[in-house]
Structure formats: C-alpha cells, structure tokens
Amino acid sequence: MATAPMNKEVDPYASHVYDLFRWRGSIITAIFPYWLTSVAWSALISALYVSVGVHVIGYTTTLITILSMVTSLILVFRTNTAYDRFWEGRRLWSQLVVSIRNMARVIWIHGKEPTVADILAKKTAINLLAAFAVATKHYLRQEYNHDYDDLKFLVAHIPKYAMPSSNESYEDQVNKPDKWKRWLNPVAGTNGSMRHRKSFFHTKPKTSSDQSYSPEAVLDGADIAKFRGSNNIPLEISLYLSSYINSQRQKDLLDVPSTTATMNALNSLVECLTGFERILRTPIPAAYSIHLSQTIWVYILALPFQLVASFGYVTIIVQAIASFTLLGIEAIGKEIENPFGMDANDLPLDDFCRVLVHELDSLTSKPPPSVDEWIFSPRNHPFHNVKGTDLTAQDLRRASLEEVRSLLSVTSNDNKVKPALSPRIRVKSNDPDERTLDGKQPLDTVVNFSTLDDDERLASNVKDHHFAAANGVESPEGTHGAGEAPE
Incomplete structure (x- = not known):
C-alpha cells in the first residue's frame, strides 16, 4: 500500500x-x-x-x-x-x-x-x-x-x-x-x-x-x-x-x-x-x-x-x-x-x-542518546549570547565553578560583557578529575592558541605530545608552533 x-x-x-x-x-x-x-x-x-x-x-x-x-x-x-x-x-x-x-x-x-x-x-x-x-x-x-x-x-x-x-x-x-x-x-x-x-x-x-x-x-x-x-x-x-x-x-x-x-x-x-x-x-x-x-x-x-x-x-x-x-x-x-x-x-x-x-x-531508529554526545559537542556554545565569548562546553570543562557562574550571571544582565577567564580553560588536560558525565576521560578538547602566550602554548604542545605517546595516538596536527618541536 x-x-x-x-x-x-x-x-x-x-x-x-x-x-x-x-x-x-x-x-x-x-x-x-x-x-x-x-x-x-x-x-x-x-x-x-x-x-x-x-x-x-x-x-x-x-x-x-x-x-x-x-x-x-x-x-x-x-x-x-x-x-x-x-x-x-x-x-x-x-x-x-x-x-x-x-x-x-x-x-x-x-x-x-x-x-x-x-x-x-x-x-x-x-x-x-x-x-x-x-x-x-x-x-x-x-x-x-x-x-x-x-x-x-x-x-x-x-x-x-x-x-x-x-x-x-x-x-x-x-x-x-x-x-x-x-x-x-x-x-x-x-x-x-x-x-x-x-x-x-x-x-x-x-x-x-x-x-x-x-x-x-x-x-x-x-x-x-x-x-x-x-x-x-x-x-x-x-x-x-x-x-x-x-x-x-x-x-x-x-x-x-x-x-x-x-x-x-x-x-x-x-x-x-x-x-x-x-x-x-x-x-x-x-x-x-x-x-x-x-x-x-x-x-x-x-x-x-x-x-x-x-x-x-x-x-x-x-x-x-x-x-x-x-x-x-x-x-x-x-x-x-x-x-x-x-x-x-x-x-x-x-x-x-x-x-x-x-x-x-x-x-527507535537509533539507540538512546548519550548526554556526552550533545552536551560536549564542539557545536554546543552554552553562552553564545555573551558578547565576545565563543567558548564551547568542551572549553569550559576546565573552568572553575566560580568562572562558570560568572558567565551565568552575565547572561541574565542587559549589559552582556565577557568576564575575565583563566587561560587554562582552553588547554588540554589529562587530569583525573576532568571526565565526561559518563566517567570517561576526554581525548580531545578544542584549544584556541590565540588566547595563550608563548610559554603557555609551548607547555600545551609538550603536554599534548606526552599524552599522545602514552595513549598510542598521533599528535594532533597544527599544535606545534612554527619551527618548534616538543622537548
């Protein structure tokens, strides 16, 4: 029919x-x-x-x-x-x-x-x-x-x-x-x-x-x-x-x-x-x-x-x-x-x-969705309405509770000014306390090097290299500065 x-x-x-x-x-x-x-x-x-x-x-x-x-x-x-x-x-x-x-x-x-x-x-x-x-x-x-x-x-x-x-x-x-x-x-x-x-x-x-x-x-x-x-x-x-x-x-x-x-x-x-x-x-x-x-x-x-x-x-x-x-x-x-x-x-x-x-x-065409699939998606910008803030949920995983609450308070005001955030928010980390909602450790977090100084960028590259070697994966492309190599 x-x-x-x-x-x-x-x-x-x-x-x-x-x-x-x-x-x-x-x-x-x-x-x-x-x-x-x-x-x-x-x-x-x-x-x-x-x-x-x-x-x-x-x-x-x-x-x-x-x-x-x-x-x-x-x-x-x-x-x-x-x-x-x-x-x-x-x-x-x-x-x-x-x-x-x-x-x-x-x-x-x-x-x-x-x-x-x-x-x-x-x-x-x-x-x-x-x-x-x-x-x-x-x-x-x-x-x-x-x-x-x-x-x-x-x-x-x-x-x-x-x-x-x-x-x-x-x-x-x-x-x-x-x-x-x-x-x-x-x-x-x-x-x-x-x-x-x-x-x-x-x-x-x-x-x-x-x-x-x-x-x-x-x-x-x-x-x-x-x-x-x-x-x-x-x-x-x-x-x-x-x-x-x-x-x-x-x-x-x-x-x-x-x-x-x-x-x-x-x-x-x-x-x-x-x-x-x-x-x-x-x-x-x-x-x-x-x-x-x-x-x-x-x-x-x-x-x-x-x-x-x-x-x-x-x-x-x-x-x-x-x-x-x-x-x-x-x-x-x-x-x-x-x-x-x-x-x-x-x-x-x-x-x-x-x-x-x-x-x-x-x-029923797909299994029940996992919260990590959509909460920590690279396209999820929880504070998209805060002027000058393009942080994703992946970026904000390393923010402190006070920093996140400062962003929440800004979204409720008429004057939406970007608050001062620590640069470590956008740096990869293998800390055991940084895990997804289902207990799994994230393998990749978006790093915006435009907000980091030279020392922080080099430290991030070194950390990425050691993490990739320990887990048997290749270092992400584009993480090293021009003419730089991890020590």
Whole structure:
C-alpha cells in the first residue's frame, strides 16, 4: 500500500480552490435528491397559481415566521451537539497520541537493554503502541478484521489474530439495503454508526481484506456482542503491553518510576478507547433527529404557499435557496455526528496513524542518546549570547565553578560583557578529575592558541605530545608552533 511522503507537512487550511467552488467536502451529493424534490414542489405550486389560476393556494406569511424560528432553534442545537461530538473525538485522539508518545519515550530511554533480546522486546512493545492506534482506527470504523496492510504486520505475532474476522458490522451484512435505498440515502449507514457518503469524488478504498471470510455471518444475534468483544484488538493489545511492563519490572530492567509512568500511559490509552466507544455507540436520540427532519420538511413544503402570491415564478428560486440551506445544515450535523468514518469531513485518522507510526519508527531508529554526545559537542556554545565569548562546553570543562557562574550571571544582565577567564580553560588536560558525565576521560578538547602566550602554548604542545605517546595516538596536527618541536 502506497503511503504519502513524510517529509512535507500537510496544511489542513490550505486550498488552491476558493470555497465557493470546492466540491470535495461539500454536502451537495448528499442532499441533491431532496433538494431537487423541494424545487420541483415549488415549481408545481407556482405553475398552479400563476398559469392555472388556482389563487386559493396562496396564504399569508404568518406560518413562515413561526416555523422559521422553531426550525432555526432546532438546527442550531443539532449542529452544536454534532460538532461537540466531533471535537470530543479529536480531543480524545490527541490524548491517545500523547500517551503513546510518553510511553514509547519511557520504554526506549529508561528501559535497560543488557542483551539483544531486550532490545528486540523494546522495539516490539513500541510497535504494539503503533498497532494500538491503527487498530483503534479500524475498530471505530467497525472493521473488526486485523488483515489490513497497515495493521497485519504489527499484530501478526499475536497468535489470536490468525483467525479471520469481519471488517463489516453484522447489521450491515444482514440488513444491507437495496441499491435504490442506498442511492436515496447516501449519508447514513443501515445501523447509523458507520456512515460513508458515496459519490464519484469520494469512494471507500478497497483493501485485500474486503472479501475475507466473515464469522459474523453465521452467528446468532445473541453471539454478536461476544464475538465483537473478542475482536476488540486495541483492548487485546493493551493486555500484551501490560504483560511487557510487568515482565520488565520483574527483571529489574525498568525502575519503579518508569513502570508507574508507563502504566499510567497505558491506562490513559484504555480510557481514550472507552471514550471513543461512547461517541460511536451513543448517537443523538433518534426522536430528536426525526422531529428535526419532519419540521424542516413541513417548512419546505409550506414555503411555496406563503411566497407564490408575492413572487410568482420567482418562488422557485427562493425555494431552492432556502431548501439548500436547511437541508445542508441538517446533512452536516448527520455527517459529523460520527467523526470516525471516511467522509471528507470526518477526522483524518489514516493521516494521524501514518504520522504516529513514522514518529515511533524514527524514535527507535537509533539507540538512546548519550548526554556526552550533545552536551560536549564542539557545536554546543552554552553562552553564545555573551558578547565576545565563543567558548564551547568542551572549553569550559576546565573552568572553575566560580568562572562558570560568572558567565551565568552575565547572561541574565542587559549589559552582556565577557568576564575575565583563566587561560587554562582552553588547554588540554589529562587530569583525573576532568571526565565526561559518563566517567570517561576526554581525548580531545578544542584549544584556541590565540588566547595563550608563548610559554603557555609551548607547555600545551609538550603536554599534548606526552599524552599522545602514552595513549598510542598521533599528535594532533597544527599544535606545534612554527619551527618548534616538543622537548
């Protein structure tokens, strides 16, 4: 399966097309049959009043005033409730990502790895964290199969998932509507849980698992819940992660604070999964949605009777605008009520999972960093903001505590003047007290001879020569003065 490159940040706010002319993401295909019906109705009423002369169908606009106020209130509440569910889903996914990142960082950095088996165990555990996010995406889409390109290799080592499962809900398999019903209602799924708007521009991607065997098709209704519970792959993954944490603690490869941190992160993952299920399994009450739809259609059907006496055939245009607005807002509320589907306006869970998997792979691509690699790097200038000071951390290793604190005090003042430092700061030393943070003795320290006088430069050369001879290395080039040789 081809994946998008990860070297470019996707800007969700960027668009090369003005919103007025954008097709993808709009709800035109979802409301078009209903909108066309309302326009045809207004055309019929206008023809009867203007052309046939049936003037008895014209009424005053009192009904419009009453219905418009009620309809607007119900629409506002419906849209706000749906958007709250959408935003709650996004918030829970952010919490899931935070927990996965924290848990992966603690495992990779704080977990000890005395053997190759321990390194492989750490990598496998972090792969299970990526599998948790990917499996949650499929679980929220009611795809209970593990045989997906982005999931199967992450959980293939778990024996339980050798059994094929279903990626389509039981209700969608048994109560699948006829083609004409699916054309009339392209937004809502048969069970109201997994919605996908079908259009020429947005179709459900096919996978190799779409034709897999479905055990649900031969189960009784009472066994469906039990089967789904056994195929809750994210929850199953959490059990394996918990067993890994327990095993590392028993082997004393993970200390107590790190164990607590990983367990808290794992508990947070399960809480996020439960929150996702709350949104998925508890739609807005059907009575509210039904009443809203009925109120909108009463308004749409009554509108031509209120306008035809004043507007004539222009009523058709007014009806088209009003019905497009009302039906569109209703369709938007239906679409974002479940933000885990594959509509253009649903959460881009595929992109979220791809980015997270890439981050975890990048985390494990190199061993845990040693502090000496970056603290005593020649490019580390801790006091770069002190005027006239180009000292690196390597240079300052031989400075006294008072000299370093003098530099620290200068960085907090407005007048950043370089303090007087001892010239021995930049001279190499083999003193036993000059060691790196991991206890190793440094082999090379940058020497800036521009700050030393002749005697100090000669002493440094002699010291370098004796140190190189004692350790079996060559003297660094460029350390001797012109025409000088170590004595």
